[in-house]
Amino acid sequence: MSIDIKTATIEAKRTTFDHIVEKLGEGKTPTRYQEAVFGHQAEEVFHYRPTWDSERELFDARRTAIVMNDFEDLLDPRQYYYGTYVIQRSKQRESQEKNFSVVEKRGLLEDLDAVMKEKISKVVVPFRHAEWGANNNNYYIAGYGFQTPITAAATFQGMDRLANAQYLTSIGLILSSNDPAILDQAKDEWLNTPMWQGLRKLVEDSFVTKDWFELHVLQNYLLDGVFQPLLFKHFENEVVKNGGAAFAMLTEFFVDWFVESQRWADSTIKVAVKESDANKALVESWINKWQPTVIAAADQLAEFVFAERSKDIIQQIETELDARSKKIGIQVQEK
């Protein structure tokens, strides 16, 4: 049966689902983002306690010490739902892919001097393991976090980090003309070279951090807030200045991605901090606990890359991070 009538005579009974009306108020038309993230995590009538966490319910707000009246307030300013996320990333992928093939085909990195090449393979390629760590941490947040806005965005962030790890692998392979030994060397550096151990220990400590919001602060705010600018701003500048303009083509994705992922981290932390003094105190305590260690780990790496300029650069990075902290309502400790 196909009813053929003028669609003008078809009147809608309602604009959206009840739980969205409750949230946005009567008469509002929700966006697809709002329909995708509001009201989907089960809230009550849990049948069984998890065998892996019998003290709590399957979805339980108490897996973080942060207390929110409504965890759905931790919105993603980019308003990504699955469709918009993959479409946006596939556009970026296209230009990243072009960059890779231009650099590869024309051998644009080949003329780079040996010192710079060595630095890239010692600094950038081993960082794929840190990105893998970030991938794991974001899936932790996605799995054990509370409500959909933060867990969906953490899933995208997790995917992004696996992509980052794979892009870094590609950079290594371009440098080595597809000789995988460069990856094995980089892993060896990651596991054994002193300058990486500060970061590796931090990443391993993050793996056993149980509070998912603390992990969000540690990974997506502090570790990223220090290491992304260190590698993809300061180190990249260094390479570019030394005749490696092509290197910037290979890391374009990182730069764009960091700008947007920072927006997400800042805005979610800001909302939590604004909610209550207790949340604010908690986030401050986490930042005070972790930031010095993150900075110390970055110091170790910076010294190898920037030698005598390293103190300056690290200070610059920390000043920027502190400025971000102030903006999102966090009291910054005197250094």
Added chain:
Amino acid sequence: MTTKAKRLNMNQKYQLMTRGLDWETTYQDMDDVFPYDKYEGIKIKDWDKWQDPFRLTVDAYWKYQSEKERKLYAILDSVAQNNSQLSISDARYMNAVKIWMQGVTPLEYNAFRGFCTLGRGFRGAGARVACQFQAIDEMRHHQTQIHAFSHYNKFFNGMNQQSRIRDRAWYLSIPKSYFEDAMTAGPFEFITAISFSFEYVLTNLLFMPFVSGAAYNGDLATTTFGFSAQSDESRHMTLGLEIIKFMLEQHEDNVPIIQGWLDKWFWRGYRLLGLVGTMMDYMLPKKVMSWRQAWEIYWEENGVALFNDLARYGIKMPKHHETATKEKNRITHEFWSTIYQFSHATALYTWIPGNEELDWLSAEYGELFDTVYRPRYEYWKELDDKGERFFQERLPVVCNVCQIPIFHTMPDDPLKNCCLVSEYKGTKHQMCSEGCLDIFNNEPEKYCQAYIPPQQIYQGNCGGATLDDYRKWLHIRDEDTGEYYGSEDHQMWEKWKAQAGKPTDEAA
């Protein structure tokens, strides 16, 4: 370093992309980093033997998926613009969509979250990555379904209160308890339950009838997201088979544990699918195939062949599969009879099938249908014609494991009800079948926690003691429930048909 690059094929490239990303932690104990992958007793000697079934880099994933999403959303937009709900076969069909949206869409969400925990929880990096991809796929299914149904929700009842009834409604405890059972288990049981037992063994019984049913009945939105999800699903099925073989090959001690899970999840999955079978037989105005026929093809042929393949690992057919086969001629009729009598306590409409449909059921199900179920329907039809539409006053007793009302009959006697009791710590628990009884007795500590809706209602925990109070507590209006003929959905549909100059049900 040589300047002439070695050419790499896709597979090599993929292998390198993920090569050695993972490492054995030394600052923290691996058992603290992966605290949940040992307590179930599954022994893994070498995670490197894991074959990654997807072999997808993230950028390739973005590319494929974004192409699918572009097409899908273009169609969803056009469904809304062109009011494509007018093309469905009949408004009764929408109840199949309601069942899906109320019961299955939340499972997609839970699959998303469950696979996220596995994407962090398995010690093997390859397994973690595979679960991460599945997690984000399941998020896709959840969101595309919400977006597809969003348009239908504007016109039809029974979808707007989804986020409330999902947790509260007695009949939605059937899918909810099923998935929560898996999620509250350890990671190996979860993946056995969902990836293998459900997505690999039983998925054809769920997906095929629903998506083909949508296509047959003119539902463009559902058909589109359904077919678009199919390529994701084939990845998920591969993961299911891969993980089972991997666990079985890793250690012989794993075999009995996995056998236990296969027994349990076959039965739980089969019970859940009873709801789908009922939708196929009763809610689709244009039939795709009967439950009996689907069971014969997808279980008795394909499913059994699959288990035969696993025999070399020492895996036996799942316990009670004979019972499931014995029930194939009756389960959907027993189910529909139950929903028919209780539909005033659901956000669904029910009805007595028309004469042509009854004839189709007679042809599909034969003597049993003609002697037991058809007379019952004809009797209820008579009552309805006299203005005495039959409803039960009190909610039925439900099975402590599968949460389905205890309406099932004895495996060898379709006229005798089956209700089995197990006593645990001084409390009696009722089960619908030997299959559910076994499940209860194997893990009484788990199932004695189950939330049993009718008990909760009579204890006054659901807004009051009457069904009226209960409905209010569920946020279901009277208009959303009960008999289809004369319902708001029906009236709206009739109005649309009349506007188009089509014969209405009244006239027919």
